[in-house]
Each structure stands twice: as C-alpha cells, then as structure tokens.
Amino acid sequence: MCADVSSLASHLQFRHLLDRCCSFRHLDQIQGLLITSSLLRFPTLTSFLLRRATELGRMGYAARLFPVISSLWHGAPPKVLLYNAMIRGYAYNGPYEAALHLFEEMLQRELKPNGFTYPYVVDSCTHLGDFGYGKKAHCQIIKGGFDTFASVAFPLLNFYIEVERSCLAVGSLVDVQRIFDGLAVKTLGLWNKMISEYISLGDLDSARKLFDEMPERDVVSWNSMLSGHVKAADLKMTLIFFRRMPIRDVVSWTMMLTAFCNAGDLRAARKLFDEMPERNVVSWNSMLSGYMHHGDFRQACDLFFRMHSQGVAPDRFTFSTALSACAQLGDLRTGKWIHLNLIGDGLQLEAIVGTSLIEMYSKCSDIDSAFRVFLNMIEKDVFCWNVMIKAFAAHGRIADSLKLFEKMIKDGLQLNDLTFMSVLFACSHGGLVQEGRRIFSCMEKGFGIKPRIEHYGCLIDMLCRNGQLEEAQTMIKNMPYEPDIGVWGALLGGCRARNDIKIAEETIEKVEELGTEEGGVYVLLSNMYATSSQYDEASKARKKMEEQSIQKATGCSSVLVASEL
Template identity: 55%
Template sequence: MSFASSQIERRIPNLLRHCTFEQLKQIHGFLLSSSLARHPALPSLCIRRAAELGETEHAELIFFSGDPPHILHWNALIRGCFQSGHYKKALNLFDWMSQRGQTPNEFTYSDVFASCGALEEYGMGKKAHCRSMKDGFDLIPLVAISLFNLYAESSSLADAKKIFDGFLMKSVGLWNKMMSFYVRIGDILSARKLFDEMAVKDTVSWNTMLSGCVRVKQVERAKNLFQKMPERNVFSYTVMVGALADAGDLIGARRLFDEIPEGNVASWNCMLSAYTQSGRFKQALDLFLQMQSIVIQPDGFTFVSALSACAHLGDLKTGKWIHLHLIQNWLTFGAIVGTALMEMYAKCGDIDSAFRVFIKTSKKDVFCWNVMIKSLATHGRANAALQLFASMRNEKLQLNDFTLMGVLFACSHGGLVEDGRRIFESMERELKMKPRMEHYGCLIDLLCRAGRVEEAYEMVKQMPHKPDVLVWGALLGGCREGNETALAEKVMKRIDEVDGNGSGAYAKYVCGFESVG
C-alpha cells in the first residue's frame, strides 16, 4: 500500500463519523473502486453510519455486499439499528446470526442486551444471557455491565445484585448505579449498606443516598448526611430544601435556599413550589419577582407557580404583567402554562381572557378542558360549559372524574336539572364510569337548588356510598330554601351520626338550623 493510500485509509474513519448520507455514499463508492473494500473494518463503519442516519436499507445493501458478512458487519448493523432506535430489527439480526452459523462476540451481546432493555423484552434478554454464558462472554465487563443494566431496569434486583457482586473491580459509577436502583424501589436499608461499603464515594454517591432518605421521609437522617457531605452541589441543596419544605419547615428551607452558592432554575422552582403548595402565595410571588433580578431563565414550572400565586391572590395586574412581558411566547411551553394562565384569568374574574387563552392553547390535555369547564361554571356560564363538554365528547377525549364533577357543578349553578340528571345517568351507561360520592353530592345539590328536596332525599337514601357531612349539608341547605323543617330535623340527626370533626355543627350553622331540635 502506498503512503498516500495509507493516509486516506486513516482519514476515512473520522470522515464517516461526521458525514452526511450523500457523503457516505461517495465514501462507500470510493471504497468499492479501490482495494480498501476488501478489509472488513471500513465497510463495517459505512454500515454503522448508514444505520445511525436512519438509512437502514442502505446499511443492509452494504451488509449483503460481502459474502458471507464478517462479524464486524453484523455488529455494525446491530449497533447502528440500536443507536437509531430500531431495537426490534437489532434483535431480529441477532436471531438471524444463529441461523447463519455466525457466533456473536462481546460487542454483539452488549447491544442485544441494551435493545432488550429498550423494548422491555426481559424474557428474550434472559435467553440471550444463557447463550452468552454458553459462549463464555457473560463475565466480560462490557457484557456484564449491559446485563446488569438490563436486570436492574426489569426490577430483577436479585439478578442485578448477583452480577454486581461478580465484578472483581467495581467503579464508583457502578456502585452508584446499584445504590440508585435500591433507592428507586425505596429499599433504603440496602442502599445504605452499599453506601457504607464503598471505599471511595463521589458527590453522586452522597446525593443518591441523600435523595433516598428524602424519598422515604427520613428528614433527620437526610440532615445528618447533608452536614457530613464533603462537597455539596446545587442538587444537594435543592433536595434538602425540598425535604425541609415537605416537613413543614418553610423557614429552614428558605434559610438553606439562600445559602446555595449558585442556584439554578430547579432550585428556584423548588422554593417557589414549596411556597405555593403551603399557601404562602405572597412569598411565592415576591420570590418570583426577585428571580427576575438575577440571570436565571424561568421555565414552564416557574411560570406555573407564579401564575398560581397570582390566581390565589386575585392579583390580575401582576398576572397580566407576567403574561404580556415575560411569556409572550407561552404557546411554546404547551398546555401546562396555558392552563395556568387560563386559571389565573378565571380566578381573577376575567373569564373572557381565560377563554381566549384556552382557544389558543394547542395540544390541550384533559386537565386543561376540565379547568375551563369549571371556570365557565363558576362564572355563571353553565351553557358554555355544557357546550365545551359536548366538544370533548365529539373529539373522543378521555374524560375523567373531574370532567364530570365540573359539568355537574355547571348544571347545579345554572339550574339545569334535566341536563344534570341526563349527564349523571350517562356516567355508568355510556361513559363506563362509576359515580363517586362527589358526583352524587353535585346531583343532590342540583336537585336542592331547584327545590326538589324530597327527590334529593330519596337519592341520598339510594346512594351506594355512605353519605358524608358534605352530602347531608347540601340536603340541609335545600331544606332551608324550601322551608322543610321536618325533613331538616331528620337530616340533622344523620349529620350528628356521621360528624367526626365538628364540621356537622358548622353545616347546621351555615344552613340556619343551629337552634332546631
């Protein structure tokens, strides 16, 4: 081989790693017109690159141009199919290897086990494992790691642990992965045992153990670990902030949040979410506005928290400012931000703007539709809510309990008795949904508001659920409106029977019957 040819041969692998499909065809043509095509390594790189580019037909064309295909060609096509997401084809090729009498090697098995994991074909993975043992490849680190990942993903932790124990040399990454699998299933004792056995720990090791303690609500252990950590990063702080907030220690969470050396959007979202979930909406909004003064780009979750705070505070001015100045392109965030915007406008009294946001939101999920139906009902637009419900059914969307709650609420507040009864009766007959206590409560409230108290009482007696204080309270309210004193006395006796926390007394007071009997 000449010096020039040698130089070209050394350059081709690098060219193939970055080439386009058109360039690939030119390189392959050059190989065919020269003696380089006779060596299996370069054609195998062409096969792999073609498969990576999604051009599996061309990859197969190159594959079959050699007779018989070399093991490098088999591995290249299987690897290319795996990397381009054609997992089933990769496994079919593996089966075909056996039929053609070709023996797999460690590189084959590595990609086969990875493909089995991607397809969740764990039975096929076990069969391939048996074959790798027969061929003597199962103890090779590359194969063993792929097997370890396969069994861990399939929740066969006993098999994963067996393979893990078989490694003579374990990297920190392998220890961390085994520990994270235990954390994932909530087995913190096993995770801690591994953690204590580790000769060398890195930040990931500490963070994995920390998140495990937080996951099972072991806040004190998490605090102790956090204090002992030789090095903390933003993930460590964020996990601990969330743990303190979940435990109700908002002051401690905020103090720790302020200590984060370089926070990111995840840490800010954690603190914002802690405030909104605990009802500290003013603090949440103040924190969001503080976030605008530093160089951190908010994401969809940031805006959801901020808009939720505006909604609960009735702060339409700030909500509009966020919409118009910070998230003009809110459509790019999808349904989650669109729904938050819609709910903010509705709760702040601007139902028309809420509906405009709803119309513009693309790829609406069922939660988005449910919020709009409930918002229209709350604002006295029962007919519009029913029209929206009809649109959901026409579009064959998957309705849920909250959809029916919203539409029954609309009927109740709009006085649409017959519509409400028809929708309620359709739940089991057409929608295959069993009405819950809350659905019965909405229907009973609807009947009471329409003055049909006796009918509502019969409905309560026929319910498959034991009525709670809220159901009896709705009926008691109907008694007040219809001046049904005798029935009210019966209802109050039932309230006293089911009242466990004093809410029955409150229900009677609200309905104006606290002195009856």
Template identity: 40%
Template sequence: SVLTACGRVADLELGQWISEHIEANGLKGNPTLVTSLVDMYAKCGHVDTARSLFDQMPQRDVVAWSAMISGYSQASRCREALALFHEMQKVNVEPNEITMVSVLSSCSVLGALETGKWVHSFIKKKRMKLTVTLGTALVDFYAKCGSIDSSVEVFKGMPLKNVLSWTVLIQGLASNGQGKSALEFFYLMRKKNIEPNDVTFIGVLCACSHAGLVDEGWVFFVSMNRDFGIEPRIEHYGCMVDILSRAGLIEEAYQFIKNMPIKPNAVVWRTLLASCRVHKNVEIGEESLNHILRLEPTHSGDYILLSNIYASVGRWEDALRVRSQMKEKGIKKTPGCSVIELDGVIHEFFAEDNVHPHLEEIYNATENMMKRIKLAGYVPNIAEARLDA
C-alpha cells in the same frame, strides 16, 4: 437523579440519607446537588428545610429559584412564593416556564389578578413559547380570578391543547356561572376527538349544576361509564347531589345518596345540608347533619347551617339549642376571611378581627358603607345574624 425520584414519590427517608451522604463527602458546595436537595425537601413537604438550604447557597441559578418558589406554591404558602419571586426579580435572575407556572398557581389561590397579569405581560414581552403547560396555567389563573373572558381568550390563542387544557377551561366556565358555555366547549372538545377523563366530567357536571340542567346532568353521569368506561368516583356522586339539590329536588338528592354504591363522605352530606338551608327543608337537614357528625364531629360550619335552617323557619329555640351544643362541645365558629389585591399587595381580612393595623379605618369605612346602603333602600336580612349577637 435519585433525589428527583425521591421528591416525586415523597420518599423523605431515602432523600435524607442521600443528603447526609452528600454532606459527609464534602459535596455541599456543588450547586446542582444542593438545588436537587432543595427540590426534594420542598416536594416532600419540608419547605423550611428547603429554604434553609436555599439561603445557604452562595450562587443560585433559575433552577434553584424555581424549585424553591414551586415548593412554596405546592405547600399552599402562596404569599411566600410571590415574595420570593419578587426577590428573584430584584437580583435579575430571568424566570423560566416552571417559575411562571408556580407563580401563576400562587396568584390563582390568592386571587392576585394584577400580579398574574404582570406575569402574562412578561411572558409576551420575553416572547416565551406558549406551551400547553404555560397556556393551561394562564387559563386556570384567569378563570380562578374571575376574568373568564381573558381565560377563554388565552385558551383560543394556544397553538396546542391537551385534555387538561380543555378540562381547566370547562371547570373555569362552570365555576364562573357560565354552565352552558362550558358544555359548548365540551361538545367542541368531543368534535376534535379529544377523550375526556374523570376530571373533565367533574367540570361538566358542575356546569350542569350551575346552569340548572338536571336532565343533562343525568345524561352525562350515565354516559361516563357507558360511553367512556369511566367509573364514577365520590366527586361525581357529589356533583349529582349538587345538581339535584340546587334544583330544589331535595328528596331526590337524599334518595340518590341513600342508593349510592359507595359510602357517602361528609362533603356529599354537606352539599345536601347547604341546599336544605336554601330550600328550608328541616327534616332532611337534620338527617344530613346526623350523618356528617358521625364522620366529622367538630366542623363548626355544619352546626351553623342547621341552626340557620331552624332560624329561617322561625324555630328559634332549636336554633339556639344547636348553638348551645357547639359551646358545650367546645366547637368554635371559624371566622370568615376575605382577600383583596391592591397595588400588587395582598390584604387579608378576618371577621371580628381586632388586631389589624388599619382596624379603625376599616370599621369607619364599613360603617359609612352601611349608611350609604341603607340610604339606597337596602334592608338586610338579620334573622340568622341575631344568633351571633
């Protein structure tokens, strides 16, 4: 339909015009049309408008529920996506493949392993066909939640796989520290005559980075264009910087950036800056920050990285100077956040949080844990923490 097309190309103006036409002609009682409107608004980023229409529907079938859940998921409002999925369960609407893919995507973002496992069990229980799309969503979910063995198991059990399926597994293995296994699957993929794409090579280069395979990284980087006609994008150049700098080749990484045929972005320079902290390279760290500040002058993490580089080599005055610059410019440190799932409920924790409903119990548990860690002989490195005191 036209509304579906509007959603796909995010043409909100035309979609709104059609919405007004539907209302003017008294067609708002048509559930198919309203569902299409929900889908269109959600895909155009107007999730609250979509939800308002969804709530007004007297009857909602699986298509309507799936459109709304998918809208929340695509807008990164994953907690709301899962909450709506639980509502859907309460009213006994049977989910379909689209529902499951959206729910698994939200579980991946939140790290909601138990909820995702329940979805997988439901798929098995209902004997839903493990299509390429659904199977790939499961592979991605397990990998992003750190259950890489389950990810591989699902992948191996998929009757059909496409380049996206292989790419998701390769990226999952790489991000879970199994770079060599990721490359083994890449070689297997090639044996099966499946052509890699540009995203596949991001996964392959990440695998080389995590496994410390510098020479192999160069080979793959050159092979992209030479053997597959894939022009490297900024992400591929960023991966090469990561490969070199992680291996301690800071100067080589710096020269690689300087010789790039495309303009490096802040992410590329930030990758180098992070490695400068690990390898205590002050000079290139300073140079990296200067380039970053020209591109993104208000990112607090970059100042903190350089400050920590100074602290790691004992240059306390410079470390404090960088922190002072942050205050002068009104740049505040973004608080750290962690997420955990317990009994199907997602809990979020922020650094220096003083409004959490279980604040006292959390701090008591933390204090007790620190005492036990010290008794076990652990001595924390508080050099950088002094700057936040």
C-alpha cells in the same frame, strides 16, 4: 506501498466525513463514493457506514444496505461487525424483535457474538419484556466470559431490575443483588445504580449497606443516599447526613432545601436557600413550591420577582407556580404583568403555562382574558379544556361551558373523569337537571368512564340546588360508594335552600358518624333553626360545636384589579 498509504489516508478521510455526517442526504452521498472506490475492502469503514445510518434512525435504509455490504465479506470477524451495527440500531430504534432475530441468525451462521453484541441483545429483551430469552442470553454471556465486561454488566443489571419489577413480589431485588454480587468487575456506576434502585423501593437500610461497602464514592453516590433520607421524611437524619457529606453540588443543596420545605420549616429552608453557593432553576422552583404548598402566596410572588431580577431564566414550572400564587391572592395586576412582559404571545404558550394563565384570569374574575388565552393556544391538552369549561361555569356562562364540552366530543378529544366533573359542575350551577342527568348517564355507556364518588356528589348537588331532595336521597342510598362529607354537604345545602330541618338533622347524624371536624355543617344547621325561629335549637347546635372544639374556617376573598394596566 504508496497505494496502501493513499487508501489508508482515504479511509481516514471517509471516517472523518461519517463522524460529521448529520443528514441522510450526506450519508447517501458518502455511500456512493464508497461504492465507486476501493474502500469497501475496509470492514470497519463499511460497518461504521451502517452504524451511522442507524444513528440517524434510518433502519429501513440500513436494512437494505446490510445484505449488500454483507455479501462482499466472507470472513467471520467482518460480518460480526456488521451484525453488531444492525443489532445496536434495532436496540435503539426498534423493532426490538429484529435485534433478536439478527442475533439468532448470527448463532445459526456460527458467528461468535462478543462484548459489543450482548449489551444490545439484553437491552432488546428488556424493552420487549422477554425475560426467558434474556436469561438464555445471560447463560451465553457467562459461557463466553463476557460477564466480566462492564459494558455488558450494566444492561444485565437493568434487565434483572425489570424482571423483579414484573414479579408479584414487588419491593424485592434478590435476583438483582445476586447478579450484582457475582459481577467480576463492579464500576462506580454499577454501585450507584444499585443504591438508586434500593432508594426507589424505599429500602434505605439495604442502600446504606451497599453505600458502606463501596470502595469509592462520588457526588452521585452521596446524593443518592441523601435522596433516600429525604424520601424517608426524617429531617433530623437528613440534616446529619447532609452535614457529613464531603462533596456537595447544587443537587445536594436543592434536596436539603426540599427536605426543609416538606417538613414545613420554611424559615430554615429560606436560610439554606440564601446560603446556597450555587442555585439553578430547580432550586428556585423548590423554594417557590415550598411557599405555595404551605399557603405563603405573597412570599412566592416576591421570590419570583427576585429570581427575575437576578436574571435566572424561569421554566414552565416557575411560571405556573407564580401564576397560581397570583390566582390565590386575587392579584390580577401582577398576574397580567407576568403574562404580558415575561410570557408573551399566547400562540407560543405551552399547555401547562396556558392553563395556569386561564386559571389565574378566571380566579381573578377576568373570564374574557382567560378565554382569549384559551383561543390563542395552539396546543391544548384535555386538562386545559377542563379548566376552561369549569371557569365558564364558575362565572355563570353555562351555555359556553356546554358548547366547549360538545366541541371536545365533536373534535374527537379524549375526555377523562375531570372533564365530566367540570361539565357536571356547570350543569349544577346552571340548574340544568335534565342535561346533567343525560351527561352523567353517558359517562360509562358512551365513554367508558366509571363515575367516581365526586361525580355522584356533583349530581346530588345539582338535584339539591333544584329542591329535589328526595331524589338526591335515593341516589345517595343506591350509589356504589359510601357517602363522604362532600356528598352530605351537598344534601345539607339543599336542606338549607328548602329549610328542611328534618332531613338536615338526619344528615348531621350521618356526618357525625364519619368523625370529621366539619364546623360548617353545625353553623348551617344553627342558621336553619334560627330562620325557623327555633332559637333554643340554634343555640344547642352552636354549643355542640364548641363542646367538640370544632371551628369553622373563616372565608375570605380578594381581587386586586389591574386598572393601571
């Protein structure tokens, strides 16, 4: 009796050690103690040892341990515990095929899977996209009576959601709804999952039907429906639903804030923001994003500093938004202050923040600081390289743009279509026609990137800037896209440089066919007529623009120099 009590106490001690085990070295030591003790006769303890190994991601170690422990036990129940631990481990860590192989082995050994086996078998089928085997497992679940288990129901629902997504009839949850309706036990989490899936498909009516049938609701249920109204972009109904919510959290308030911002009602958004009982960084970011999206860059900057004064820790999205606002304002002083005082050493920059700094410095005409940030960044994604290439080009440092492009190729970086947009922009602004042609031709042949109409636009702009209008016209005629306003605008720019009124008039006719209200083309044509002393024609072009109520947007630029810093 005393020996049994002692063994039980040791069992509990080892279980406590395994619970606290956080490294493979500790696990290995615990295994050694178990092997040299009599505690291997406790199946639950050995299965937990196996489980901890899988939780630490050491599936190779667990796979070697599994047959050793399994050989010590001959009864079915202990072996099921061991198989469950391994299947669970493979379902979390992969390879998922191994989980299904072990499940098959269980069946061949006439070991009965249970409610702790099936969730991970179904999860593995979902990961693998093996819908045939998953449906087979579902039949076994029904035969065994495990379809009433909530732990099995959730992975089953996820499985059939993936089945539906793989079908051609996208937007349907017919099978998923049937499975849900047939569940003997529907937890609140399952109801919320179904509503969330309908919302993600944009099926607000089906989500509302389920919502009305729910025996109970929590804040997640209400928030899911609120997100559906926000997604539907019906501000009136969103506000009505928000007001009738019996429970709200910071997520609810932030979603309502987003709805106002999306609708362009920044005054209402700011009023709601100021009334919020609680705000988190996402709430601040939503309001910042609203100001940025609608061009109120000064308010975005002011809100950022209010956020800072209230001690709210910004995240990378916050910094990126604030720096973008500074870039749009040409406010180098503020952007530099944020960099030096809040972001700090460039070596620690994440790619998204570093890229925003590069854009800010570049747009504020401090290309040297932009390049210093680029050089100091340890982690740079392809978008960061693209931005730096284009920034050099915009500041006339064409050779530096091409050097960066060549270094990307040399370092084996994965170039994308925006990379070629940036380098073609550089060639266009540097007058490097031959180089531009070479780079354009190697896009698809050398890198497998099919040119988009924007790439053709860059090449046409490059040709037009160098007076090669006839070649540009030929390219427009032969390219596999219908020309857009960008392409015709590039051609018109070339017409202005060469003062070729004939081609300009033909181009204006093509622009009119597009039905766009682009006032700049008429102003350009009018100026060309005036340059050629054809004042009557210049007046007609202006008059036509006025008759069609087309206005040319007034351009402006400003840079606040950080001289005090």
